[in-house]
Amino acid sequence: MGEQAVIGIDIGGTKTLSAVVDPQGRVQARRRIETPQREPEAFVAVLGEELNGLLRAAGLQREEILGVGVGAPGPLDPRTGVVFEPPNLAGWRDVPLRDLLGRATGMAAFVENDANAAALGEAWVGAGVGARDLIYVTVSTGIGGGLIFNGELYHGVSGYAGEIGHMTVEPDGPICSCGRRGHLEAVAAGPAIARMAAEAVRAGRHTHLCARPGDVLTAEAVAEAARAGDAVAREVYERAARYIGLALASLVNVLNPEMVIIGGGVSKVGDLLFGPVRAVVRERAYGRAADAAKIVPAALGDDAGVIGAAAVVYRQGAL
Amino acid sequence: MGEQAVIGIDIGGTKTLSAVVDPQGRVQARRRIETPQREPEAFVAVLGEELNGLLRAAGLQREEILGVGVGAPGPLDPRTGVVFEPPNLAGWRDVPLRDLLGRATGMAAFVENDANAAALGEAWVGAGVGARDLIYVTVSTGIGGGLIFNGELYHGVSGYAGEIGHMTVEPDGPICSCGRRGHLEAVAAGPAIARMAAEAVRAGRHTHLCARPGDVLTAEAVAEAARAGDAVAREVYERAARYIGLALASLVNVLNPEMVIIGGGVSKVGDLLFGPVRAVVRERAYGRAADAAKIVPAALGDDAGVIGAAAVVYRQGAL
Numbered sequence: 001m002g003e004q005a006v007i008g009i010d011i012g013g014t015k016t017l018s019a020v021v022d023p024q025g026r027v028q029a030r031r032r033i034e035t036p037q038r039e040p041e042a043f044v045a046v047l048g049e050e051l052n053g054l055l056r057a058a059g060l061q062r063e064e065i066l067g068v069g070v071g072a073p074g075p076l077d078p079r080t081g082v083v084f085e086p087p088n089l090a091g092w093r094d095v096p097l098r099d100l101l102g103r104a105t106g107m108a109a110f111v112e113n114d115a116n117a118a119a120l121g122e123a124w125v126g127a128g129v130g131a132r133d134l135i136y137v138t139v140s141t142g143i144g145g146g147l148i149f150n151g152e153l154y155h156g157v158s159g160y161a162g163e164i165g166h167m168t169v170e171p172d173g174p175i176c177s178c179g180r181r182g183h184l185e186a187v188a189a190g191p192a193i194a195r196m197a198a199e200a201v202r203a204g205r206h207t208h209l210c211a212r213p214g215d216v217l218t219a220e221a222v223a224e225a226a227r228a229g230d231a232v233a234r235e236v237y238e239r240a241a242r243y244i245g246l247a248l249a250s251l252v253n254v255l256n257p258e259m260v261i262i263g264g265g266v267s268k269v270g271d272l273l274f275g276p277v278r279a280v281v282r283e284r285a286y287g288r289a290a291d292a293a294k295i296v297p298a299a300l301g302d303d304a305g306v307i308g309a310a311a312v313v314y315r316q317g318a319l
Numbered sequence: 320m321g322e323q324a325v326i327g328i329d330i331g332g333t334k335t336l337s338a339v340v341d342p343q344g345r346v347q348a349r350r351r352i353e354t355p356q357r358e359p360e361a362f363v364a365v366l367g368e369e370l371n372g373l374l375r376a377a378g379l380q381r382e383e384i385l386g387v388g389v390g391a392p393g394p395l396d397p398r399t400g401v402v403f404e405p406p407n408l409a410g411w412r413d414v415p416l417r418d419l420l421g422r423a424t425g426m427a428a429f430v431e432n433d434a435n436a437a438a439l440g441e442a443w444v445g446a447g448v449g450a451r452d453l454i455y456v457t458v459s460t461g462i463g464g465g466l467i468f469n470g471e472l473y474h475g476v477s478g479y480a481g482e483i484g485h486m487t488v489e490p491d492g493p494i495c496s497c498g499r500r501g502h503l504e505a506v507a508a509g510p511a512i513a514r515m516a517a518e519a520v521r522a523g524r525h526t527h528l529c530a531r532p533g534d535v536l537t538a539e540a541v542a543e544a545a546r547a548g549d550a551v552a553r554e555v556y557e558r559a560a561r562y563i564g565l566a567l568a569s570l571v572n573v574l575n576p577e578m579v580i581i582g583g584g585v586s587k588v589g590d591l592l593f594g595p596v597r598a599v600v601r602e603r604a605y606g607r608a609a610d611a612a613k614i615v616p617a618a619l620g621d622d623a624g625v626i627g628a629a630a631v632v633y634r635q636g637a638l
Contacts, residue, residue, distance in 0.1 A: 075605075075607055084607075131476075132476060133475055133476045145573070147573070147574075149468055149473060150473075154468060154469075154574075155575070156452055156574055156575025156576065156608070156611075157450075157451060157452045157575055157576060157577035157611050158575055158607065158608070158611045159575070160572075160575040160605065160607055160608045160611075161573065161574055161575040162573065163572040163573060163575075163605055163608065164572075164573055166569075166572040166604070166605055167569035167572060167573060168488075168565050168568060168569050168603050169487075169490075171488075171565060178605060180602070180603055180604075180605075181603075182603070183603075246487050246490060247569075249487060250485075250486035250487050250566075250569065251573065253479075253482040253483075253485040253486060254464070254466070254480065254481065254482060254483055254486060254570065255466075255473075255475055255480055256474070256475025256476055256477060256478070256479040256480040256482075257475065257476060258476035283499070284487050284499055284500075284501070284502075285485075285499075286394075286479065286482055286485055286497060286499075288394060288403075288477065288479055289475070289477070289479045289482065292475075292476050292477045292479075
């Protein structure tokens with residue numbers, strides 16, 4: 001039994017995680033499924049079954065749950081809980097996810113942008129503990145972000161703040177997933193890393209990438225080759241990292257954060273990414289602001305989203 | 320007599336303005352002097368004389384003044400009121416301006432970065448009235464900025480937030496006044512506009528700039544020629560404006576402000592600047608965030624600084 005807990009859900013492009021999170025931010029039970037490719041009502045019904053499974057696993061009654069928080073792909077409005085057009089959920093458009101989930105579960109429900117939720121999780125019990133002003137950026141298939149100012153999530157006037165992946169870093173660069181040119185996501189997310197590596201292979205550069213027939217060029221394959229010392233793979237990773245550094249240097253000057261936390265799959269290479277990012281921030285940012293900003297890896301791994309989604313419920317008064 | 324009032328001071332590179340500002344943000348009396356090029360103690364003594372002059376002009380007793388707020392060139396720490404190394408005040412280094420002024424005048428004194436003070440002034444009674452989240456940028460000899468989030472000035476962890484002029488917009492561009500490469504200020508402030516025009520003149524482009532012997536190439540001269548239809552001058556202004564648009568498009572995506580206010584001498588050309596800035600933001604920023612962000616001229620002119628410095632005193636509880 002014990003004190004009350006919260007359920008956090010993190011709807012990802014391929015996996016959906018859910019967890020019971022206690023008031024100290026500890027995960028008491030967790031589940032993971034393939035993200036259902038369903039219409040909203042059927043999708044929410046699947047989430048409801050997950051919640052029941054979680055409650056059984058944690059030995060909790062529904063009445064002991066304060067509420068359920070969801071981190072969902074944006075754009076969305078965190079105040080109304082309406083999800084507009086998530087790129088990975090086909091056919092979703094202006095879905096009142098908060099209200100659907102509340103009705104289906106009988107619990108108080110809250111919806112937050114997935115990167116914002118992860119930022120809140122890292123700020124609460126992850127790499128950002130104790131930092132008042134921090135920038136969280138996640139680099140994987142896309143590049144997202146969340147901003148914590150004065151200890152609270154910053155939403156902007158309509159709830160879209162944090163789109164660090166759509167900062168312009170190469171004005172004449174390639175077209176981004178959003179249709180605009182030269183954005184960070186278009187030159188530094190996983191697909192961009194794979195694309196730059198493929199260009200090097202096609203140009204006949206000496207590399208072990210794609211050396212065997214059937215090799216598929218992914219950001220993970222490039223990371224693995226880079227760690228094994230492949231010069232072309234290292235160069236590609238460094239190029240992506242330098243773009244991330246450019247964007248972060250600008251944000252360090254504008255926002256003077258205490259900390260910049262980098263998470264997401266692409267960041268798992270460690271120093272291959274963090275080395276060039278820190279070097280570019282030092283090179284481009286104002287001395288005093290650059291000195292103040294610690295650039296650190298995320299600490300919660302895949303749990304950041306569910307923990308942060310739970311934090312949204314615990315902090316509901318601040319929303 | 321009436322209710323209590325506040326004195327606001329705006330220390331500029333060439334002029335120092337001071338004013339009595341009432342609780343509604345109205346200027347009741349104002350004075351203007353050349354910024355004294357003095358050691359800090361002598362400088363503060365001059366400010367004290369200005370304050371006495373202001374009180375006489377407004378018919379107020381010292382006891383009727385709640386306090387004095389100063390907008391000063393940064394970098395500085397608004398919490399301690401220490402000014403580090405203002406570029407336009409030779410020989411100043413780590414000057415405890417707040418404490419010096421408090422002792423010299425016997426009034427409660429507060430110090431804020433000049434661009435932050437102007438942002439607060441515009442938010443209080445200028446172009447930003449009613450906006451909760453706004454970005455203020457001032458374009459003149461340098462490019463500065465101030466951020467208002469949730470109705471309050473955002474300082475960052477050490478008080479340096481708002482340095483929009485030091486965002487990287489042209490990675491291989493010229494060296495900035497801060498010693499780093501490719502910053503917005505180096506390609507879009509007044510001196511950059513004059514430099515780009517001089518390059519066009521030297522390249523033999525057809526222009527009326529510098530047509531007469533003794534003509535001095537300043538941003539004002541370029542603005543005047545642009546307004547008169549000079550194609551080269553218009554091209555130079557548009558180039559600067561497009562860089563400003565690039566930086567603001569990134570900030571619109573990251574911060575989702577309700578409003579972006581542009582002030583400073585270079586902005587006085589109006590549509591020559593605002594046209595390209597709005598076009599680039601529309602071209603580069605996410606649709607929903609771009610739609611939300613109104614890009615407008617500052618409304619308070621030279622009074623923004625003194626009114627904002629006064630606002631710092633009225634809002635002292637929030638500092």
